[in-house]
Amino acid sequence: MPVVLPPGAGYLGKSRRRISASGLVTWERCPRQWHYRRRIGLNDATVPEMIIGLVVEDALCGLFMERFEVEGPTPGISSWVNYSREQSGLSKITATDEVIISDINSINNWIYLVIPSLVKEVQRLLKKRWNEKNWTAIGRDISEVKDERIETLLKGGIELQLEEVENCFNNQGGPYLGQYRATGDPFTVPAPCWDEEPVKPGESSNRIANSGFQTDKPVSAWEAWEIARPWVKDPRVAEPQRLFHPEGWAAGEMDLVHRWDGKIRICDIKASAGTSGYSTGLANQLRFYQWLWKITRTHPGRPEVGINGGELSGLEGWYLNGPHRKNIDLLDEETLSSEASRWNLIHQQMTLSGLHPTHLAPADPAPWVTHAPGGKALTVEDEEGAKELTCERCTAVAFCDASPEKIRSKALSALTSPEIGNSENLLKELIPKPPCTNISSIPRRLNVKGEVKGHWGPLSNHYGEEVRGATIVVGDTIVVIEEMGSESFGEIPAGSELALLDVAPGLWRGMTRLYLDEHSQIKPVSEVEDIEFTRLGLIPTKANLSGQVVSRGGTNGVNASGKPWSMSTLHIWDGESVVEVVAFGSAINRTFEEIRVGDQIRILSAELGWRDGVPQVRIDQRQTRIQVK
Ligand code: SF4
DSSP, X not given: OOOSOOTTOOGGGOOTTSEEHHHHHHHHHOHHHHIIIIISOOOOOBOHHHHHHHHHHHHHHHHHTOOOOSSSOEESOOHHHHHHHHHTTOOOOOOSOEEOOOSHHHHHHHHHHHHHHHHHHHHHHHHHHHHHOSOBOTTOOGGGOOHHHHHHHHHHHHHHHHHHHXXXXXXXXXXXXXXXXXXXXXXXXXXXXTTSOOOOTTOOOOOOOOTTOOXXXXXXXXXXXXXXXXXXXXXXXXXXXXXEOTTSSEEEOOSEEEOTTSSEEEEEXXXXXXXXXXXXXXXXXXXXXXXXXXXXXXXXXXXXXXXXOOOEEEEEEXXXXXXXXXXXXXXXXXXXXXXHHHHHHHHHHHHHTTSSTTOOOOOOOOOOOOEETTTEEOOOSOHHHHHHHHHHTOTTTTTOTTSOHHHHHHHHHHHSOTTTOSHHHHHHHHSOOTTOOOGGGSOOOEEEEEEEEEEEEEEEOTTSOEEEEEEEEETTEEEEEEEXXXXXXXXXXXXXXXXXXXEEEEEETTEEEEEEOTTOEEEEGGGOOSOOOOOGGGOOOEEEEEEEEEEEEEEEEEOTTSOEEEEEEEEEEOSSOEEEEEEEGGGOOHHHHHOOTTOEEEEEEEEEEEETTEEEEEOOTTTOEEEEO
């Protein structure tokens, strides 16, 4: 449910700095796991389940955006299928059959007519996304996902939505029938529909009553479908469609919001039966949305026209394999407020994690709780054993010094190639040899002094984020200073001789940079004592590192100014620490792309950069040398 654009929107608002519902759920599973996954960006090998959920959810939400013909038959093709094909440059497909929508049963008939083409399109997208991944799990392939599995998930979501439509029909269209008939979707943020122009975050609704709405008659099935349509994320809108905390430190992206019965229910779609330990996170995820919903109702950036949405009345998990509707109790005011304080504290801990090698989020795994279908938690008999199960499934189990010895050894063995023999040999082999240094020796923070010159004004960083920058000058030496991320530092104080404390050194486009974030300070030199300063000309900006590749990833997109960007990433582990290595745009060369998890590599003369307070080593296409063993 969009409210407004994110504060300091950049990089399409995907800041690793905000606390999100999924980040919170990972933190509650284990804060250290959050550090590895979110702060350092360590990935797991892609398995089909990671993409099935996303694509099936898109297909369902696209289906819910359908509008049936008012006069005459509705062709048996989902608009989402053709929209999705067009996004891939493919031609539209045409319907071979059609249905006249006259009652709920005919809606059912239409949906069942389009299911085969929905399944086909989901399968096409699954294959496409699978092939785009540069790291997939050994022994898994997208071809193992059979049509029946996709059909079961789609039918589960359809069944739950048709229950809404039927309830709406049986309740005479609910309390908003008159408003829909007079003015169309009456909500401030209308439910997206393929036959209506999209509405961007913060924009006023563009709805007027469609001719399908009647007057003075009992509600029709056509009307019930329209009124029971949930709010979903509109795929035609590029801007983030999330609930953003007014102060910008938290955001949540909901799947469905049902409003037809005069109450609000936030629903989250899960492409499973809800039996795994991951189901534990559902309640917290939805309650996080409850809190964001509450605090954004009076946001000044919200459009004024229309029904604001009101108070929440329910939270639901929709497990598609079943299907099962799991109701989650809303938190009362007092508990919600104390939870919000706790989340704020967690956000502060997240911000600090990793700024210093010794300052990591605590290793505190929660027990892995299995569930009966529908997300019903089963009793944990052996709490310590259940915690070990969480570690066993953790991305970082081989690198985390708090993981149980037995499980870590197993994970280390899996990283050891047969030629190396055993993990002791592997650890010996990974010890960096000159000129490479330990990852933990990457210089993190330093202090400089000089005269800050130039307007503290906007410039674009690697991600196309708008950050503020200026220069610091001593004699003939000039160094650029800039924010580490959008709005991560405040204003520069007045004064000619300033001390910049706890700033992070780096290099970009061949120039030394000093990055400032919330942990940096600028003070008049006269106010600081007993501080060791680094000379501007001696700021470390390069890194020589070696290690085994333990993760691959990458993404691309369009930045805030409309320019496309791409990045390819890998993580190396030197037997002690893990660091992200990233190549942007033209630095993504063949050597980099061909590096696989398990390879041992040396990276010489890489640029030192930063992402959200932790080092990120960057490939310079001219200077950096990569050697793959
Ligand atoms: S291995 Fe266990 S303790 Fe370590 S980060 Fe993972 S879940 Fe946490």
